[in-house]
Amino acid sequence: MSIQVAVNGYGTIGKRVADAVALQPDMELIGVGKTRPNHEAELAIENGYPLYAAIEDRIDLFDEAGLELAGTVEEMVEAADIVVDACPSGIGADNKSLYEAHDTPALYQGGEDADLVDVSFNARGNFDEATGADHVRVVSCNTTGLSRLLAPLQEEYGVEKARVTLVRRGGDPAQTGRGPINDILPNPVSLPSHHGPDVNTIFPDLAIDTLGLKVPATLMHTHSVNVTLESTPDADAVRELLDEQTRTFLIPEGAGIDGAGALKEFAMDRGRPRADIWENCIWSESVSVEGSDLYLFQAIHQESDVVPENVDAIRAVLGTADAAESIERTNGTMEIGF
Numbered sequence: 001m002s003i004q005v006a007v008n009g010y011g012t013i014g015k016r017v018a019d020a021v022a023l024q025p026d027m028e029l030i031g032v033g034k035t036r037p038n039h040e041a042e043l044a045i046e047n048g049y050p051l052y053a054a055i056e057d058r059i060d061l062f063d064e065a066g067l068e069l070a071g072t073v074e075e076m077v078e079a080a081d082i083v084v085d086a087c088p089s090g091i092g093a094d095n096k097s098l099y100e101a102h103d104t105p106a107l108y109q110g111g112e113d114a115d116l117v118d119v120s121f122n123a124r125g126n127f128d129e130a131t132g133a134d135h136v137r138v139v140s141c142n143t144t145g146l147s148r149l150l151a152p153l154q155e156e157y158g159v160e161k162a163r164v165t166l167v168r169r170g171g172d173p174a175q176t177g178r179g180p181i182n183d184i185l186p187n188p189v190s191l192p193s194h195h196g197p198d199v200n201t202i203f204p205d206l207a208i209d210t211l212g213l214k215v216p217a218t219l220m221h222t223h224s225v226n227v228t229l230e231s232t233p234d235a236d237a238v239r240e241l242l243d244e245q246t247r248t249f250l251i252p253e254g255a256g257i258d259g260a261g262a263l264k265e266f267a268m269d270r271g272r273p274r275a276d277i278w279e280n281c282i283w284s285e286s287v288s289v290e291g292s293d294l295y296l297f298q299a300i301h302q303e304s305d306v307v308p309e310n311v312d313a314i315r316a317v318l319g320t321a322d323a324a325e326s327i328e329r330t331n332g333t334m335e336i337g338f
């Protein structure tokens with residue numbers, strides 16, 4: 001029988017994870033949890049995803065909006081082999097007792113604290129550690145992007161120290177209340193930003209310092225990366241290594257892609273759903289090595305790079321595939337890779 005997957009929280013991340021799960025031959029999306037009958041609830045119904053009410057007092061609102069409910073989130077959780085919690089930061093922690101009460105293993109997202117869970121997860125970094133765990137956190141968009149980059153560098157060359165400045169988008173396109181709208185904010189002002197310690201939840205021994213800035217942009221994050229390696233490869237060898245990875249896209253020299261706007265246009269032109277870019281986008285020309293210091297720029301699509309990781313985390317927790325099989329299946333069904 002296929003894995004029965006529930007997605008609780010059908011917003012930016014949840015609706016993408018639901019679509020990805022629905023593509024998997026070894027999984028069945030049994031439903032999505034919603035708090036209110038908005039356009040995303042309508043979309044779930046249009047996609048044929050059973051809709052479950054997260055808040056019992058609001059069931060009438062769904063009836064009034066003409067949206068048929070399949071039941072409550074509690075019933076959905078009871079029926080599921082695993083639940084993907086994609087609720088806003090902090091709400092996942094509130095939901096933990098519900099999942100425990102039904103003995104349903106749960107995946108949480110990067111907005112939750114690392115100490116909420118047994119294991120923080122990145123498919124390329126530590127797939128096997130999630131097997132059999134009850135509570136697993138798929139790390140944030142930025143930590144996912146850094147883990148995918150640092151894993152092969154560590155394996156191939158050894159990492160003496162990574163230093164990364166993260167230029168972060170102020171909010172997602174639909175988050176009209178976020179900012180800044182006319183500023184460049186060191187965020188946080190004090191060092192380090194939370195991203196370095198978060199990378200250490202995947203690679204505990206890796207030396208990394210991170211600094212963060214927030215800027216008036218919504219499309220993607222951009223990382224300015226310096227990694228001091230334990231050996232001295234040339235830039236072409238590093239490019240080749242990064243090109244071999246299945247969730248990194250080396251933006252070809254001469255492609256005319258100068259930033260996040262052009263990357264999103266590129267994704268739209270290639271028919272990507274929601275113009276999503278699941279891969280780290282590394283500018284090939286930026287890959288440079290000075291002695292043992294590697295430098296590069298990469299862009300990360302915050303709304304979508306964690307989606308394949310959630311799919312892999314399902315298989316990792318339930319032990320139904322190893323890392324290589326799962327990543328290949330997820331990549332194949334989602335058509336990851338440009």
Ligand code: NAD
Nearest residue numbers: 009010011012013054086087088089109110111141302303
């Ligand atoms: P979102 O606000 O777009 O979506 C969350 C959804 O959950 C909304 O539809 C909301 O109505 C619903 N919800 C709220 N309370 C609920 C409850 N009690 N039960 C069921 N549903 C409930 O948020 P998001 O951007 O998808 O973020 C979700 C998680 O993913 C957060 O932990 C966030 O930090 C993380 N994350 C977000 C991004 C990003 O860029 N958006 C990237 C990586 C990780």
